[in-house]
Amino acid sequence: MSNDSKEESKKKATKASAKSPANSNSNPPSQENAAPPAETKPAPAKQEVKPSAEPAAAEKKEEPKPAPAAKPAAPPAPPAVAKPPAAAAPPPKKEPEPPAFEKGLAQQITIRFGDVVKVLYIKPRRIKIMTDPGNLVEVATFLRDNMGFDHAESASGTDYPKDNQIEVDYHLGSYSHDDLLAHIMVLATRTNRDDARIPSLINVYKSVEYHERETYEMLGVYFDGHPRNDRFLLPEDWADIPPLRKDFRIKGR
Amino acid sequence: MASLEEKIEETRRLGLQVVKETEEDRLMTLSVGPQHPGSGHFRFTVKVDGDYIVYCDPDPGYVHRGEEKMCEYRNIIQNIPHLERPVIHDSTNVTYSYSLAVEELMGIEVPRRGQFIRAIASELNRQVYTLYWLAIYGIFLGHSTMFMWPAGDRELFIDLLERLTGARVTHAFNIPGGVRNDMPEGFKQKCLEHINYYEKRLKEYEDIFYNNPLFRQRTEGVAPLSKEDAIKLGVTGSVLRASGVPYDIRKVEPYDVYNEIDFKVQYMKTGDSFARSYVPFLDMKESCHIVRRLLDKMPESGEVRTKLQPNPKGPPGESYKRVESGRGALGYHIVSDGTPKPYRVKISVGSFRNMLALPFLLVGQKLADMPAVYWSLNYWPVEADR
Numbered sequence: 001m002s003n004d005s006k007e008e009s010k011k012k013a014t015k016a017s018a019k020s021p022a023n024s025n026s027n028p029p030s031q032e033n034a035a036p037p038a039e040t041k042p043a044p045a046k047q048e049v050k051p052s053a054e055p056a057a058a059e060k061k062e063e064p065k066p067a068p069a070a071k072p073a074a075p076p077a078p079p080a081v082a083k084p085p086a087a088a089a090p091p092p093k094k095e096p097e098p099p100a101f102e103k104g105l106a107q108q109i110t111i112r113f114g115d116v117v118k119v120l121y122i123k124p125r126r127i128k129i130m131t132d133p134g135n136l137v138e139v140a141t142f143l144r145d146n147m148g149f150d151h152a153e154s155a156s157g158t159d160y161p162k163d164n165q166i167e168v169d170y171h172l173g174s175y176s177h178d179d180l181l182a183h184i185m186v187l188a189t190r191t192n193r194d195d196a197r198i199p200s201l202i203n204v205y206k207s208v209e210y211h212e213r214e215t216y217e218m219l220g221v222y223f224d225g226h227p228r229n230d231r232f233l234l235p236e237d238w239a240d241i242p243p244l245r246k247d248f249r250i251k252g253r
Numbered sequence: 254m255a256s257l258e259e260k261i262e263e264t265r266r267l268g269l270q271v272v273k274e275t276e277e278d279r280l281m282t283l284s285v286g287p288q289h290p291g292s293g294h295f296r297f298t299v300k301v302d303g304d305y306i307v308y309c310d311p312d313p314g315y316v317h318r319g320e321e322k323m324c325e326y327r328n329i330i331q332n333i334p335h336l337e338r339p340v341i342h343d344s345t346n347v348t349y350s351y352s353l354a355v356e357e358l359m360g361i362e363v364p365r366r367g368q369f370i371r372a373i374a375s376e377l378n379r380q381v382y383t384l385y386w387l388a389i390y391g392i393f394l395g396h397s398t399m400f401m402w403p404a405g406d407r408e409l410f411i412d413l414l415e416r417l418t419g420a421r422v423t424h425a426f427n428i429p430g431g432v433r434n435d436m437p438e439g440f441k442q443k444c445l446e447h448i449n450y451y452e453k454r455l456k457e458y459e460d461i462f463y464n465n466p467l468f469r470q471r472t473e474g475v476a477p478l479s480k481e482d483a484i485k486l487g488v489t490g491s492v493l494r495a496s497g498v499p500y501d502i503r504k505v506e507p508y509d510v511y512n513e514i515d516f517k518v519q520y521m522k523t524g525d526s527f528a529r530s531y532v533p534f535l536d537m538k539e540s541c542h543i544v545r546r547l548l549d550k551m552p553e554s555g556e557v558r559t560k561l562q563p564n565p566k567g568p569p570g571e572s573y574k575r576v577e578s579g580r581g582a583l584g585y586h587i588v589s590d591g592t593p594k595p596y597r598v599k600i601s602v603g604s605f606r607n608m609l610a611l612p613f614l615l616v617g618q619k620l621a622d623m624p625a626v627y628w629s630l631n632y633w634p635v636e637a638d639r
Contacts, residue, residue, distance in 0.1 A: 125506065126573060151487030153575075153606070156586050156599030171573060171586065171601065175484045175498050182506035184573055207487025210609055218321075233314035233638055243322055244597075250319075250326060 099124050105147065105183070112142060120188070128169075128186035133198040136189050140170070140204040148177035149185050152201070155211035157219035159246045165190045166219055168198060170208065191221065200226035218244040280307065285623070287315040295634035297611065304619050309612040317638040324598035329355055329565055332595070334425045339602070339636040341422050342385045345371075345378035345414075346578040348427040351598075353508055353574040354585040355429040359567035364556035367431030368509040369547055373444075374417060374426055375576070376544045380451075381410045382579035383533045386631060390530060391462060393624040394471055399462045406454055409447045416440055429565070431558030441548050448541050455538055463531060472527040476614040476626045479524060488610050490581020490603045491536065491631050494520035495528035502577040514546050526622075529629035533579070566593040580604050580631050604637035 099122075106119045106127050116135050120128040131139050143149045149172040158167045170187040174180035191198050200223035201208050215221050216229045220242035223229055231238065241248050279302055286296035294316040300308035320339060324332050336351055337344035349371065356363065363371070384403040391399025411421050416437055418424035426433055462468055478488070483496035493500055499518040503511045519535035521528040569591040575584040581603030588597040607630045614626050 128571075150484050153487065153489075153582065153584060154586065154599060154601030156597070156601075158588055158597040169586065169599075171584070175493070175500055181500065186573065205487070206485050207606070207609065210605060214605075231314075233317040235314070243319060248322075250322060 101179070102127055102183070105185075108147060109139075109142075112146075113139065120186075125182045126184050126186065128188060130188045130190070133189050133191055136187070137199050137201065137204060140172075140187060140201050143172060143185060143187065144204055147185075148180055149174050150176050152205045152208045152211065153184065155201075155208050155215055157215045157221055157244065159193070159219060159244065160190075161193065161246045163190075164193045166193050166196050166221055168215060168219075168221060170201065170205075172205070196221040197224060198222075199224045202226050218242055220245065279303075283620075293632075293634040295632075295637070299615065299620070299623070301620050304621070306615045306618050306620055306623065309615040311608055311611055313608065313634060313637050315638065316635045320639040321598050321600060324595050326594065328593040329429060329567075329595065330561075332598070333428055334423070336600075337423055337425060339600075339639050340382065340578070340580075340633055343378055343382035343579045344423050345375045345418075345426055346382075346576055346583060348425065349375050349508075350574050350576040350578075350583050350585045351587075352427045352429045353576065354572045354587045355567070357572040357574060358570055358587060358589055359429070359561075359565065361430050361559055361561070363431045363509065363559060365510075366435075366552045366555040367557035367559075369551040370417075370432045370436055370557055371427055372510055372514075373544060373547050373551075374414065374424070374432065376540050376547065377410050377414055377417075377444075378424075379579045380537055380540060381407055381414070383537050384410070386533065386579070386628070386633075387458075387462075390628040393628055394468060396462060396465070396468065399458075402454070402458065402461075406451060409451060413440075413444055413447055416443065428558070430561050431556070433558070435557045441551075444544065444548060448544055452538070452541050455534070455541075458534070463534065469527060471622070472530060472625050472629070473523075473525060475526040475622050476618050476629075477523065477525040478529075478610060478614060480522075482613070483524065483610075486609050486613060488581075488607050490578070490607065491532040492529055492607050492610060492629075493581065494518070495532045496524035497522040502575050502582050506575065508574070508576060510547070510550070513550060514543055516543050516546070526625045526629040529631070533631060564593045566591060575601075578603060580633055580636065581607065600639055602636045602639065603631070604633045605639075607632055608637055 102122045102124065106122050106129070109117055109129060110119060113131075113135070116131060117139060118130040120130050129139070151173055153171040153173050155168060155170045158169070160167060167188055167190045172185040172187055174183065189198055196219070198221060200212055202212065202223075202225065209226075210232070212223045212226050213228060213230070213232045216223060216226070217232050217234055217238075234243070280300045283299050283301060284296060285299060287294050295311070295313055296315065297309055297311045299306050299310075318338065320336060323335055327335070333348050333351070337347045340347055352371075355361075384407040388400045388403040388407070391397070391403070414424060415421050417440060418426040418434065420426075478486075478492070478496050480497045483493050483498060488496075489500075497520060499520040501518040502508070503516075504518050516539055519532055519539055521532055521535075567589050569589055571586065571588040573584055573586045575582045577583075582601070583603060584601040586597075586599040586601065587595050590596040610630060611627065611632070614630075615623060618626055
């Protein structure tokens with residue numbers, strides 16, 4: 001298992017290095033200009049300073065010389081051993097080459113959290129990661145403090161009755177980091193449908209306040225720590241199940 | 254008064270949970286809306302201590318129509334006419350990001366001429382919305398000329414859009430794959446005529462409204478929103494740009510042809526009600542240039558639409574796309590399970606996000622400043638409720 005995944009990750013690394021000139025050309029210019037300041041920014045978390053700095057160094061070296069970049073890119077792979085196969089599996093179908101910058105971002109997360117965070121997809125300017133409700137606040141805090149995603153654009157819940165789960169997606173963006181302006185980090189988590197309950201991110205992102213309140217009433221997900229899990233858009237006398245659950249049917253349909 | 258100011262400082266420092274009132278019986282609770290003409294279909298409760306607002310609690314939902322649920326029952330094309338209902342004055346932009354999201358999901362390419370027509374229609378439509386907003390803002394500050402003029406000039410753009418799309422307000426013009434119709438004969442000429450006339454009018458607006466000492470007294474320095482707070486609250490659009498963050502989706506994440514168009518992001522740094530009301534005006538000015546450049550660069554002929562198969566369906570997956578609407582970033586999160594109907598559609602709208610700033614800004618202001626603050630947020634209740 002570990003051998004396979006190592007091989008795969010090596011392949012991935014060599015692939016990335018081979019493609020990197022093309023990628024760096026296709027990148028929007030704003031990323032190239034602004035990438036260094038954000039990534040060289042010292043990380044507040046003490047133990048993680050070294051690993052999180054590594055991919056940044058690797059990326060920088062990639063641009064002038066593609067060949068030696070394979071070596072610095074290899075060390076960060078082992079901690080992420082479990083994930084790269086899963087992360088790499090979907091892209092070949094839709095997105096043949098995930099862009100280098102987004103890959104770097106995703107790598108930062110996998111290095112920090114390893115198995116705790118699954119990278120679901122890496123598309124141009126969109127990354128989706130999945131974590132358990134228990135780690136949600138920690139991951140969100142890391143995204144805010146170490147990666148620069150400073151606000152939430154929305155929180156949207158989706159009901160999956162087949163899996164008996166509800167997924168809540170936070171769409172996080174950044175106003176203050178020039179290289180992240182166009183990027184959306186989708187932080188997803190799933191909770192049991194019968195007792196839907198996840199910790200609120202309100203202490204990390206103030207901007208989720210109303211979105212979480214809406215998700216509470218529309219999907220019945222209780223947000224622990226949110227000051228007001230109550231009616232918002234629906235009528236005060238609403239006495240039915242949350243309407244965005246799949247078993248709520250519109251009359252006549 | 255010193256103690257009151259301290260109290261306000263304290264509540265501000267504490268952030269959004271602003272009720273820190275020890276002398277409850279001094280307070281009077283007022284309900285603003287939903288029938289109040291000043292708030293649209295939106296109600297919020299304020300508590301006042303004398304003349305000062307010490308608490309504000311928004312209560313939206315009076316025009317909630319369950320757009321997101323309705324999307325799950327209709328197929329991708331059928332969704333378009335009802336999705337533009339939340340903001341009929343900005344209907345092209347509302348369907349724009351929906352179309353972009355569906356296109357990403359299905360991997361559809363839009364013909365180049367179609368992309369230009371889309372962008373032109375959305376620029377014109379943003380003018381329609383902003384003029385409507387400006388008219389209401391004017392009348393609520395007691396400036397009835399400012400109601401009449403934008404409401405009249407709005408007709409210019411409505412006529413243009415009627416020529417282009419066939420409908421005056423709700424166009425259902427943007428569809429996944431392009432636009433419904435090609436541009437009619439002589440549209441370019443007519444559009445340039447209107448824009449030239451309109452730019453002269455904008456100067457008059459500036460003189461009569463924005464340079465009006467009464468208007469400036471009522472808005473300057475009222476309810477400033479600092480850059481840090483704006484970022485923390487995650488506000489968007491003109492509210493954000495008024496606080497010194499030059500963030501415009503057309504610039505930071507250009508969609509369709511916007512990366513070929515040269516324009517400046519308009520922003521101000523003071524973050525008060527004046528800046529919040531002036532930034533949309535600057536946007537309108539800039540938008541005139543954008544329309545001209547789009548008309549210049551547009552290919553003379555070509556397809557405007559990629560034909561889809563009947564009852565189109567995409568592969569399972571999800572996409573999130575944004576455009577810059579009149580009220581800021583407007584994003585659609587679409588989850589597809591491979592059937593013709595979307596599995597889930599979440600609309601992240603600017604009004605809903607800017608609503609969070611309302612209690613934050615109103616606390617500490619005089620009650621009489623409430624309309625100046627409320628309308629400067631560029632808030633559209635129907636959009637927030639969806």
